[in-house]
Amino acid sequence: MSWPTPKVGQIIRYAYLWKSEADEGLEEGLKDRPAVIVIAQQREGDEVRVVVAPITHTAPDDAGAAIEVPPATRRRVGLDGDRQWIVLGELNSFLWPGPDLRPVQGQGTESVIIGELPAKLSTIINERLQERIKARQVAITTRTGTE
Numbered sequence: 001m002s003w004p005t006p007k008v009g010q011i012i013r014y015a016y017l018w019k020s021e022a023d024e025g026l027e028e029g030l031k032d033r034p035a036v037i038v039i040a041q042q043r044e045g046d047e048v049r050v051v052v053a054p055i056t057h058t059a060p061d062d063a064g065a066a067i068e069v070p071p072a073t074r075r076r077v078g079l080d081g082d083r084q085w086i087v088l089g090e091l092n093s094f095l096w097p098g099p100d101l102r103p104v105q106g107q108g109t110e111s112v113i114i115g116e117l118p119a120k121l122s123t124i125i126n127e128r129l130q131e132r133i134k135a136r137q138v139a140i141t142t143r144t145g146t147e
Contacts, residue, residue, distance in 0.1 A: 003097040003109045006040040006050050009122035011077055011115045013102040016054040019090045022141045032102045034079060034114060036086050038129055040096070048096040051140065053125070054087050055079070065089035065137070067125055077115025088129050094143040 006012075015029040039051035060066035066085035074084060094100065097109070104111035117125070132138045 003101075004113055006037050006048055006096045007116075008037055008040055008126075009117045009119070010037045010113050011035070011055070011079075011117065012037060012052065012112050013104070013114055014052060014092075014112075015100040015102060016052070017092055017100070017141050017143060018054070019139045019141055027144070029100065035092070036117060036125065038091065038125060039093075043095075049093065050096045050098075051091050051093045053091050053129075055084050056087060057082050057084055059083070060085055060087065060089075062089070064128075065132075067121075067128060070121070073118060073121065077117075079115075086125060088125070088132055089137060090139040090141065092141050092143050099144055 011034050013032060014035040015032050016035050017026065017029040021030060034055040035052035036055065037050055038053050039049070041049045043049055055069065066087045066089070069079065069084045069086060071081070074081065092100075097112075101109075101112045103109050129138070
């Protein structure tokens with residue numbers, strides 16, 4: 001089974017584990033959701049460490065903690081028509097491919113990638129994320145297989 005190469009800006013199907021769920025002792029996310037790859041870092045050998053930001057329908061309490069996915073982008077990548085946000089206040093980190101990737105049933109591993117953000121939006125996310133990291137306003141939950 002061959003997995004696609006992860007790239008920053010790709011949207012994947014993933015069982016995201018919220019920090020609050022991890023704090024309760026859960027090891028797996030309660031819901032599969034789209035998530036954006038914000039870091040894809042080559043490590044020793046063939047290992048790639050991936051960091052993802054979740055996409056949610058829930059509007060953020062802090063406008064600076066999320067970026068709304070534009071309607072045209074939602075349509076192009078196959079997300080539903082409701083408003084959605086990319087959360088920048090918390091992230092998941094794992095070794096690619098991790099057990100929490102979710103291919104579409106009956107399709108190959110390449111189906112974990114559901115789309116890709118426009119380069120301009122990826123740049124905005126990266127800049128905003130760097131600001132939040134410097135301000136220590138990001139929580140990263142390390143997932144299975146990240147040793």
